[in-house]
Amino acid sequence: xxxxxxAAVAFQGRRLFQRISFTVETGRTLAVxxxxxxxxTTLIRALLGLQVxxxxxxxxxxxxxxxxxHGASQSxxxxxDVVVMGRAARIxxxxxxxxGDIAAAEDALREVGASELAGxxxxxxxxxxxxxxxxxxxxxxxxxxxxxxxxxSALDLGNQSRTLDLLARLRDRRDRAILFTTHDPNHxxxxxxxxxxxxxxxxxxxxxxxxxxxxxxxxxxxGVEMHWVTLPTGRKAIVPAFAGSAAA
Amino acid sequence: MTIAxxxxxxxxxxxxxxxxxxxxxxxxxAAIVHAISAGRFSVAPMEVLTILMRAAVDGVGxxxxxxxxxxxxxxxxxxxxxxxxxxxxGGAALQGVFRNPxxxxxxxxxxxxxxxxxxxxxxxGISGVLLLGMAFVGGLAALIMVGLLARIDGRTEVxxxxxxxxxxxxxxxxxxxxxxxxxDPNTSLPAxxxxxxxxxxxxxxxxxxxxxxGLTLGLFAxxxxxxxxxxxxxxxxxxxxxxxxxxxxxWLVFIAxxxxxxxxxxxxxxxxxxxxxVPHAARIIVGEDHRVLIPASALLGAAYLVFVDTLARSxxxxxxxxxxxxxxxxxxxxxxxxxxxxxxxxRP
Numbered sequence: 001x002x003x004x005x006x007a008a009v010a011f012q013g014r015r016l017f018q019r020i021s022f023t024v025e026t027g028r029t030l031a032v033x034x035x036x037x038x039x040x041t042t043l044i045r046a047l048l049g050l051q052v053x054x055x056x057x058x059x060x061x062x063x064x065x066x067x068x069x070h071g072a073s074q075s076x077x078x079x080x081d082v083v084v085m086g087r088a089a090r091i092x093x094x095x096x097x098x099x100g101d102i103a104a105a106e107d108a109l110r111e112v113g114a115s116e117l118a119g120x121x122x123x124x125x126x127x128x129x130x131x132x133x134x135x136x137x138x139x140x141x142x143x144x145x146x147x148x149x150x151x152x153s154a155l156d157l158g159n160q161s162r163t164l165d166l167l168a169r170l171r172d173r174r175d176r177a178i179l180f181t182t183h184d185p186n187h188x189x190x191x192x193x194x195x196x197x198x199x200x201x202x203x204x205x206x207x208x209x210x211x212x213x214x215x216x217x218x219x220x221x222x223g224v225e226m227h228w229v230t231l232p233t234g235r236k237a238i239v240p241a242f243a244g245s246a247a248a
Numbered sequence: 249m250t251i252a253x254x255x256x257x258x259x260x261x262x263x264x265x266x267x268x269x270x271x272x273x274x275x276x277x278a279a280i281v282h283a284i285s286a287g288r289f290s291v292a293p294m295e296v297l298t299i300l301m302r303a304a305v306d307g308v309g310x311x312x313x314x315x316x317x318x319x320x321x322x323x324x325x326x327x328x329x330x331x332x333x334x335x336x337x338g339g340a341a342l343q344g345v346f347r348n349p350x351x352x353x354x355x356x357x358x359x360x361x362x363x364x365x366x367x368x369x370x371x372x373g374i375s376g377v378l379l380l381g382m383a384f385v386g387g388l389a390a391l392i393m394v395g396l397l398a399r400i401d402g403r404t405e406v407x408x409x410x411x412x413x414x415x416x417x418x419x420x421x422x423x424x425x426x427x428x429x430x431x432d433p434n435t436s437l438p439a440x441x442x443x444x445x446x447x448x449x450x451x452x453x454x455x456x457x458x459x460x461x462g463l464t465l466g467l468f469a470x471x472x473x474x475x476x477x478x479x480x481x482x483x484x485x486x487x488x489x490x491x492x493x494x495x496x497x498x499w500l501v502f503i504a505x506x507x508x509x510x511x512x513x514x515x516x517x518x519x520x521x522x523x524x525x526v527p528h529a530a531r532i533i534v535g536e537d538h539r540v541l542i543p544a545s546a547l548l549g550a551a552y553l554v555f556v557d558t559l560a561r562s563x564x565x566x567x568x569x570x571x572x573x574x575x576x577x578x579x580x581x582x583x584x585x586x587x588x589x590x591x592x593x594x595r596p
Contacts, residue, residue, distance in 0.1 A: 050485050066489035075481070076536040088479050089491030093500075094472045096539065119261075141490070 001025055002047060002064065002145045002177050007056035009039070009046050015202070016042050018055065022196050022206050026144055027174035029167070031188035032181040033212075034198030035222055040181040041069075043198070044149050047179070060145060063089045065138030065176075067131075067148040079117035079125065079133045083108055086140030101140075108140040109133075112166055128159035135166065146170065148180040152187055160187070167191035185213050185226075185238050197221055213238060268534055272547040279551040280329065283558040284321045288565075291317055324451035327459060328557040329550040331448075331516055332526075334463045334508035336549020337542055339523020340530065341470050341501050344477040344538050346406055349531075352523040353509040355410060356502070357417030359520075361390025362513035364420045367427040367440045380458055384510030390416050391506045395499065406484070446517035446571030448557050455515055462511030469504035470542060477501065477538040519553070519571050521578030526552055528582070 003023030009016045016039045024030045034040050045051035048064055065086070075082060083105040084097045091097055109115050114132040117125065122133060131151065138146055151167070152160040168191045171178055182188060188195050188209065195212035197205045199221055205212065218226040218238060225241035284300075285293045291313050299317045302309060308318040339352050353359050365386020369379040397412040398405070424444070431437040470477075479492045480501070487494045512519065526549040527541070534544045556577060560568045 045485070048489050050488055063491040064489065066486075068483075068486055068489070071483070071486050075478075077478070081478075081537060085479060085482070085490060088487075091475065093476055093497065096475050 002060045002147070002179065003058070004043075004047060005057045005059065007046055007058060008054045009042055009051055010054040011042075015054070017198070017202060017204070020056075020204055023059070024145075024177040024179050024194070026177050028194060029171040029178040029180070029192045030194045030196060031192035031209075032179065032196045032198065033185060033188055033221065034181075034183065035200065036183060038198045038200070040183075040198060041149055044147055044179075044181060047147060061143050063141050063143050065141045065143040065146040067134045067138045067146075067151060069149045069153065071130075071134045071137075076121060076123050079114070079120050079122055079129075080105055080109070082122045082133050083118075083136045083140050086137035089141065104142065105136070105140045108136040111139055112136045127154050128156070128162065131155065131159070131163060132166075135163075144175075145177045146179070148178075150181050150183075152182060152184070164190040185218055188213060189237070265534065265540060268544070269547070272544060272551070276329070276547050276551040276554070279554040279558075280325050283325045283328075283554045284317055286558050286562050287316075287321070288562070289313070289316055319453070323453045323456045324448050324557070325554055327451045327456045327515060328448050328553045330456075330459065330463045331512040331519065332522055332549040332551070332553025333546040334467055334512055334549075335519065335522035335553070336526035336530070336545040337467055337470050338505040338508050340527035340538070340541055340545040341473075341477055342505060342523070343527055344481045344541075345498050345501050346410065347481055347483075348406075348410075349528065350524070351410065352520075353505055354417065354520065354523075356413040356505075357390040357394055357415075357420060358387045358506050358509045359513060359518055360417045360420035360424065362387035362510040363444060363518055364423045364427065365389075365510070366443065366514055366517075367424050370440050370443060371427050371431050371436050373436075377458060380462070380511060380514035383514035384462065384507065386420070387506045387510035387513070388503070390420055391502055395502075442569070443517045444571075445569035446519040446574070447560070447567065447569055448516050449561065449567055451515070459511050459515045462507050466504045466508035466511070467546065469507075470501065471546075473501060473504075474538045474542045477542070481536075481538070517571060519574055521574045521582070522549055522553060525578045525582050532588075 001023060004020050007020045008018035020043070022030065032040055032043060042051060046053055047058055047060060048066055049058060049060065080102070084101055086108070087097055087101040087104060091101060106115070106118065109118055112132045112135050114129065114136060117129055117133055122130065125133065135148070135151070151163050155163060164187060167178065167180065170176065171191060171193070180191070192209055194206070194208055197212055197217060199205065200223070205217070215226040215228065215238065222240070226238055227241060229237050229239055231237055281293050281296055284296045285291045289312070291299070295313065296317055299309070299314050300322070303314065303318045308314055335353070342351050342353065342356070343349050362383040363386070365382035365384070366379055369375070369382040374382065393416050394409060394412045397415065398408040400408060428437060428440055431440055476492070476497060479487055479490065480494050480498060482490070484494050527545045530541055530544040530548050534540045556573055557570060560570045560573050
């Protein structure tokens with residue numbers, strides 16, 4: 001279980017957000033939705049204890065599986081080496097990763113479907129491959145919580161789809177509390193149970209997916225008119241009014 | 249996702265690694281034997297081995313060659329090897345922790361602090377263990393000042409540590425100049441100047457035993473921390489999210505480096521460039537994993553400094569200051585490495 005209770009973060013005397021409260025129970029997935037620059041990354045940092053709270057409290061396990069937007073970017077290490085780093089808290093200050101840590105890392109790579117990346121140099125991987133390695137590293141921590149910062153923002157559509165499938169698969173196991181940030185409501189529809197909206201003007205709303213992802217609320221969130229469309233697959237998507245080309 | 253990369257099977261990598269380490273050990277042994285045999289009074293390499301074995305069993309012989317090998321050259325070579333290992337490992341560890349290939353003990357002001365401690369000792373006529381102690385205390389004092397200066401709002405960021413290191417380094421360099429200014433130009437001034445240029449010419453078994461505890465303790469500490477340095481090389485926030493506390497754990501590495509740098513400055517003056525050049529070369533050979541890079545840097549640094557020290561005493565009839573030679577060799581080699589590095593980085 002992870003969450004914030006009445007949390008406020010101040011930066012140079014300015015309140016970035018205040019009195020935010022939410023909890024993600026084990027087995028649930030929360031999508032944090034908001035426009036760019038609204039403080040989604042700061043919210044994650046506050047949740048992970050990387051940002052001092054001006055007020056309120058956070059609840060999180062000692063180590064949270066965290067997938068940063070850009071991680072380990074300088075290391076000329078193998079994919080497996082990067083995943084093994086997820087075991088840091090168990091390895092200890094003077095310790096070396098043992099057979100158990102390597103096995104856990106291999107399991108995590110298998111879980112995200114990226115076993116073939118184990119022996120490859122991390123700095124030579126594509127953005128989508130790095131993302132998978134970093135998710136595997138977060139899983140290798142063994143933490144009951146998984147937090148992802150904009151996991152789809154730097155990916156092309158194919159890799160976005162693969163990442164969302166993976167998130168949905170992890171959610172369906174119902175054994176972790178998962179939180180991810182995004183600015184696309186369709187990503188929440190694909191992989192979340194609940195949504196936290198960070199609306200403009202310092203207001204937040206928190207509730208189940210069906211109540212939060214509505215054309216009205218999305219319009220308030222982004223200042224763009226939004227509509228439901230039904231896809232030939234039977235799924236529903238929410239798109240901005242500017243989508244598509246003008247009819248002839 | 250297309251994978252257009254070289255697939256290297258893991259067992260092949262570990263075989264290659266074992267081969268690299270065997271080669272480095274051989275290189276070090278060759279450098280040591282060559283160093284003992286070379287010089288004004290040259291001793292054939294095979295004879296060096298016989299003399300050393302005889303000395304180990306029966307004690308040092310009375311022949312000229314026996315005494316030169318066992319009492320003059322062996323302690324000098326061992327001191328150079330140990331200092332080379334310590335300086336190279338210190339550089340490799342600092343570069344990892346700072347994620348910056350251009351930092352070295354000089355950057356943190358440790359060398360300058362140790363130099364001030366040592367210069368002050370020479371000025372006041374102190375030598376031996378006390379000089380070593382003062383050099384270590386000087387290096388540690390510089391380090392603590394950097395730590396206090398860089399600590400802002402209870403947290404220490406990498407960039408503030410580097411900037412503080414430059415400030416404190418400049419301060420101690422000025423203090424060394426003051427010591428030189430007030431030193432007696434006939435006695436203590438030349439002693440300080442030659443000592444600062446760096447040399448192993450005064451090495452004896454007594455001096456070696458003085459330096460062994462500090463150097464080996466520091467090397468052992470960094471070796472224990474070798475995997476942790478991989479984690480400390482991550483971005484600060486990322487490392488913290490994995491349960492590492494970089495702002496505290498970094499100091500364990502720093503103190504080990506202060507111990508090694510202070511000790512080596514005390515017994516051999518400032519021998520620069522080892523901590524920059526050697527880890528770079530080691531990184532090209534074995535990669536960036538500190539579990540491999542730290543021992544590889546130790547072996548390569550030891551072999552390199554033994555070799556350069558041999559050049560320093562055998563190239564000309566008068567001994568060339570070691571620090572001058574390491575800079576003369578180090579600067580161009582470093583420049584080449586740097587160009588190579590950037591060409592690789594910029595390759596699409």
